[in-house]
Amino acid sequence: MNIQLIRNxxxxxNYAGKKFLIDPFLAEKGVYPPFPNSARQDQHNPLQNLPVPINDIIDHIDAVIVTHLxxxxxxxxxxxVLPKHVKLxxxxEEDANKVRSAGFQHVEVLQEDTVFEGIQLTKTKGEHGRGxxxxxxxxVSGVVFKHQEEKTLYIAGDTVWYQSVEETIHTHNPEVIVVNAGANQLLEGGPIIMDKEDVYEVHQATPTATIMAVHMEAANHWGLSRQELRRFAAEKDFSSQLLVPEDGEAYTL
Structure with a gap:
């Protein structure tokens, strides 16, 4: 497989010969207002430009997965910009109906036994914060990818570390895990996605897996920088298992 972080x-x-686009956030820098009740109210979203031309992102897509709206x-x-005939x-069903209302013609709800072009896709649970x-x-949701010619991939989505994430790891034994790890947060209530301690919990649950941390420094409510996460991983001695890509960076795993 090859995974490229675009942004956020x-x-x-690219998995088993198919190109998937995950959670497309494709606007030019600064188009949207800051998320309310959060830090950096003077910064509009997204905070960074796309690192590659938008046509490179959307061309030849086999399927789009939107974990939530x-x-x-x-x-x-x-x-x-996405073609309305793309598989999505x-x-x-609530999210599917909203996507269909935007004109998309081939929308399907992920299940625990979805198969797409020979690739098993399993929807997973998530909790977008605590309390x-x-x-x-x-x-919110995540997804596990499985194919006999690929490593098992778990994209956790917008979730904190909690019991269902641990259960997904133990059930599917993913060799590659993508976590949204920017500790994004509102002014009250704590992080709504993983922070550095949550990422460490993921590592402890599966010490040999490669973890890729994304969803960092791209929207005004971020709370954990790439530099801080890398430093923390070095302190906790799991840097060798952690990837913290810059926007546009890709890895073959």
Missing amino acids: ATLIV HLDHWDDTAKE FTQN DLVNLMGH
Whole structure:
């Protein structure tokens, strides 16, 4: 497999000969207002430009996976530029109907036994924060990829570390795990995605897996920098298992 971080949680995943686009957040820098009730209210989103031309991202896509419909995972630009005939997977029927209303013609809800072009796709659970934040932030999901010619890949999505993430790891034994690890947060309630301690929990649950940390420094409410996560990983002695890509960077795994 080859995984390229575009920006935030937007990934291009080439897996078993198919090109997947994950959580497309494709607007030009600064198009959207800052997320409210959070830091850096003087900074508009996204904070960075796309690192590659948008046509390189959307050309020859076999399928799009949208883990949930928050703006930084499914934005107006994505709705405009993606071909309406592309295969598109969502987490539930509510999201599917909203995507269909934007004109997309081939929308399917991910299940625990979805198969796409010989690739097994398993929807996984997530919690977008802790305590009262779970209800406030709404439903989210992740996905596990499996194919006999590839390593098992787990894209955790917008979730903190909690029991279901641990259960997914123990059930599927992924060799590669992508975590959204920017510790993005509101002014009250704590992180709504993984922070550095959560990433360490993932490592402890599966010490031999390669972990890729994304969703960092791309929207105004980020709370954990790449530099800080790399430093923490060195202190905890798991740098060899952690990738912290810059925007546009790709890895073959």
